[in-house]
Amino acid sequence: MTSHDGPSRYGHLDCNSPIAAWRFDRQVAECASFAPETILDIGCGWGELLQRVAERVPGARAVGVDSDVELLERGRAGAARRGIADRVEFVEYRGEAWTEPADLVVCIGAAHAFGTGPEAVAALAELVKPGGRLLFGDAVWAREPSEADLARMWPETSAADWVSLPDLVDAAVEAGLRPLRVESVEQSEWDDFESEFLADKEFWLQANPRHERAAEVREAADAHRAWWLRGHRGVLGFAYLTLGRAVALAVWARPGPGGGPGLRRLLPRVRQRAARTHRAMKRTCSAVRMPRGVAGFPARGTPRLAAE
Numbered sequence: 001m002t003s004h005d006g007p008s009r010y011g012h013l014d015c016n017s018p019i020a021a022w023r024f025d026r027q028v029a030e031c032a033s034f035a036p037e038t039i040l041d042i043g044c045g046w047g048e049l050l051q052r053v054a055e056r057v058p059g060a061r062a063v064g065v066d067s068d069v070e071l072l073e074r075g076r077a078g079a080a081r082r083g084i085a086d087r088v089e090f091v092e093y094r095g096e097a098w099t100e101p102a103d104l105v106v107c108i109g110a111a112h113a114f115g116t117g118p119e120a121v122a123a124l125a126e127l128v129k130p131g132g133r134l135l136f137g138d139a140v141w142a143r144e145p146s147e148a149d150l151a152r153m154w155p156e157t158s159a160a161d162w163v164s165l166p167d168l169v170d171a172a173v174e175a176g177l178r179p180l181r182v183e184s185v186e187q188s189e190w191d192d193f194e195s196e197f198l199a200d201k202e203f204w205l206q207a208n209p210r211h212e213r214a215a216e217v218r219e220a221a222d223a224h225r226a227w228w229l230r231g232h233r234g235v236l237g238f239a240y241l242t243l244g245r246a247v248a249l250a251v252w253a254r255p256g257p258g259g260g261p262g263l264r265r266l267l268p269r270v271r272q273r274a275a276r277t278h279r280a281m282k283r284t285c286s287a288v289r290m291p292r293g294v295a296g297f298p299a300r301g302t303p304r305l306a307a308e
């Protein structure tokens with residue numbers, strides 16, 4: 001985990017977002033349980049969740065998209081180790097430009113590629129196939145940040161960078177998705193994440209206190225620790241939303257233009273008319289002698305509509 005050249009990168013993290021092992025396991029199980037045929041992870045990093053879900057759904061095809069080639073390489077190595085490299089692809093691409101939809105869309109900690117959380121959810125909803133799901137993870141304000149709070153966080157942090165949990169869920173509903181599960185992490189999950197993020201630097205500094213890069217690495221670690229412990233800790237939460245998109249409605253069942261009654265509402269009238277036509281045709285048929293062996297109009301019953 002430590003090298004003489006410098007600290008490792010994400011060497012102590014299983015995945016690059018705040019999440020406890022039990023929560024991660026449950027997300028993997030829930031994603032796998034609806035047996036998606038296609039999986040897309042935008043801003044996947046090394047795609048730990050993507051790989052774990054693909055591993056549990058035989059035959060599922062998965063694509064992880066990220067802009068960081070080093071992380072994508074770690075993802076490819078993981079997929080090869082798990083024996084799923086033939087159906088799990090890691091692609092260097094701008095997530096916000098991806099257009100191919102999937103049954104399961106994942107985007108965790110990468111909403112900034114689209115803008116704000118609500119903007120990301122709206123864009124990602126377009127990529128979820130009917131009947132599919134979006135697993136979305138993003139930071140949310142645990143409480144409204146004061147100017148003093150903001151000043152202690154990363155440079156240029158603004159109140160507009162994130163929304164509250166209820167506002168994020170409302171944005172998902174507005175985007176046409178329904179919340180199947182809403183969860184927000186405990187403080188200990190944030191603390192574990194930040195500790196493991198900093199562990200690359202801290203373990204390296206422990207082993208290389210007089211290295212020529214030690215001062216620079218120590219300064220970066222101290223700054224990050226201050227943004228966490230004096231800055232976002234207790235102010236910024238992190239939420240995971242499992243969002244469902246309704247199955248596709250048959251053409252006859254869709255709402256009419258402007259949200260008015262669709263064909264479903266017209267169905268009784270359509271049935272009445274069909275029955276009238278049927279009776280009229282029966283009268284005509286009974287007046288006409290059919291040649292032997294030629295099937296006539298059914299003697300009984302109203303013709304059933306294919307859509308019933």
Ligand SMILES: C[S@@+](CC[C@H](N)C(=O)[O-])C[C@H]1O[C@@H](n2cnc3c(N)ncnc32)[C@H](O)[C@@H]1O
Nearest residue numbers: 016017043044045066067068094095109110113
């Ligand atoms: C906080 S990490 C989360 C990684 C992963 N989803 C996870 O939970 O382990 C955010 C990821 O988004 C990627 N990213 C940021 N902007 C991106 C963009 N415009 N297109 C694709 N990936 C992007 C980063 O390279 C990084 O791997």
